[in-house]
Each structure stands twice: as C-alpha cells, then as structure tokens.
Amino acid sequence: MSDVIIACQTLRDELDLAMRQTGLWYPVIWVESDYHNDPNQLRAKLQQEIDGQTGVRNILFAYGCCGSGLVGLKATSANLIIPKTEDCISMVLTRPGENFIRPKATYFLTRGWMEGSKSIFVEYEHAIKRYGEARTRRLFNVMLKHYRYFMLIDTGAYPVEGCLDKVRELAQNTGLQTVVSKGGLWFLKKLLTGPHGQEFSVVPRGGTVDISHFGMARHVPARQALQGSV
Structure with a gap:
C-alpha cells in the first residue's frame, strides 16, 4: 500500500521543491485553488478524491483548515494526515518550534x-x-x-x-x-518525511475530521477564509 498527497494548486511551487529536496515523490492529486471560494464545494471535491482512492494507506493533505473546508471529511479509503494549521499561508510562514502569529491587516x-x-x-x-x-x-x-x-x-x-x-x-x-x-518549506517537508507528531493530526480510516484536528476548540464557529489568506 502506498501514500498519496492531495494538495492545493497554489502550493505547487513549494511542494514540488520540497519533494525534490527530500527525494520523496508521492503521487499528487492537485485541486484547483478556485474551490477555496466556497468551503462546501472544497469539502465536496476533497471527499470525492478521498472516496476515489484504492490501495492507499495514508492520504497526506497539503491543506490547512481553509475556512473549515476540511471539517467533516470522512476517511473512507485511507488514514488522513492533516497539518494543524489554519491555512496554507500558515504552512509556509510557520517556523519550527514557534507558534505562528498571523500579521494583521x-x-x-x-x-x-x-x-x-x-x-x-x-x-x-x-x-x-x-x-x-x-x-x-x-x-x-x-x-x-x-x-x-x-x-x-x-x-x-x-x-x-x-x-x-x-x-x-x-x-x-x-x-x-x-x-x-x-517563508520556508519545513512544514511541507515534515508532511512528506514524518514523523507526524504534534504539528499534524492523523484521522484513522473510518474517522471524521472535526475542528479539533486543527488545534481549535470544537465550539469555535467556523470562519470564512478570504482569498489570499488561505
């Protein structure tokens, strides 16, 4: 059984370089960035891709919470490995061992x-x-x-x-x-190489993604992500 990646098209430059630098070349399913405009459409598209996988052990997500677009995904075909980040921007701006504080305005x-x-x-x-x-x-x-x-x-x-x-x-x-x-690539490299420790959540096959998998409290209302803050 192999692993695959589901990634936002906006991270193509960064993920391609991370794979070159680590020497780990997983199959990548690229999803158009337009889906970010509607979390419900993003969720439906990602679920379609999850459901379509066969013979896969883990699906690695090059996504953050992304306006709660990943909340509610079901691990129907494999384990889901998900970064504990608010969005893709957090992945490329976060530094090892530091809590990411998003610049305002x-x-x-x-x-x-x-x-x-x-x-x-x-x-x-x-x-x-x-x-x-x-x-x-x-x-x-x-x-x-x-x-x-x-x-x-x-x-x-x-x-x-x-x-x-x-x-x-x-x-x-x-x-x-x-x-x-x-910025940097260390988060994407860690996604590729593991181990998937505290910076990630592993949702076992049969499980469902919820807001706590991103390090957020369950009662916190979902926030709509703005384009350019994904």
Whole structure:
C-alpha cells in the first residue's frame, strides 16, 4: 500500500521543491485553488478524491483548515494526515518550534496565489475592463479597506523578483504597501518525511475530521477564509 498527497494548486511551487529536496515523490492529486471560494464545494471535491482512492494507506493533505473546508471529511479509503494549521499561508510562514502569529491587516500572496484563475490580480483586470480604472480603484479601495499590506512570501520555491513588480503596481493602485517576508518549506517537508507528531493530526480510516484536528476548540464557529489568506 502506498501514500498519496492531495494538495492545493497554489502550493505547487513549494511542494514540488520540497519533494525534490527530500527525494520523496508521492503521487499528487492537485485541486484547483478556485474551490477555496466556497468551503462546501472544497469539502465536496476533497471527499470525492478521498472516496476515489484504492490501495492507499495514508492520504497526506497539503491543506490547512481553509475556512473549515476540511471539517467533516470522512476517511473512507485511507488514514488522513492533516497539518494543524489554519491555512496554507500558515504552512509556509510557520517556523519550527514557534507558534505562528498571523500579521494583521495583511493580504498574503505567493506566486501560486497570484496565478490562480480568480486571484485578486485577475479580478482587478476584469474590473478595469468592465468599470474603467477610476471606478475599479474605488471598488477595490472599499474591498481592501481592512488591509494595509500586500505580503509577498518568499518561500524559496520561485523567483520573487518576477512577482514584485506586479504586486507593487496593484499596491499602488489600491493604496496598500508592499512587504516581502521570508517563508520556508519545513512544514511541507515534515508532511512528506514524518514523523507526524504534534504539528499534524492523523484521522484513522473510518474517522471524521472535526475542528479539533486543527488545534481549535470544537465550539469555535467556523470562519470564512478570504482569498489570499488561505
């Protein structure tokens, strides 16, 4: 019996590099980032992928809680190994032995998020074509009023310079500041290599994922994740 990975497309750069560096090449089922826009659709898609597996021992998830999109998944075909993180951003910003404190008023970006078919960059271009530049800037100023920064995360898996100009242009158009922060791959490498200790939850075959598997209290209400904070 083998292991497989179910991963968000936004983590392709990082997961590919983590596999190259560890030499562990598991089969990967890539799921489009668009599913993040609706936790119910994400849950249904992931459950479909779980149900379709045969002869698999463990399914490794390159996902966090992701707006509670993973809560309620049933381990129908294999054990599920799930990172105890709020979202994918936590995985690439967390440092070993440290509790991740999410920076406030920050819209997080990686190249994977920027290239998504419904990224904020795509939406901005669509709005320009539909409403014109002046109205689009007003709309996005309202949409981003609770944010102060675009943070481009340098995970080491892609050339940051190739993304910076695009981020700076959108930041200038929306009144935000651009920040570059160093990230890393250690969480994804640990997912690949194990052991799956306190940073992970193992849901045995036949079990069901609940909010406590992400280190959160069961009574805490699910929070809808914002695109760019996944």
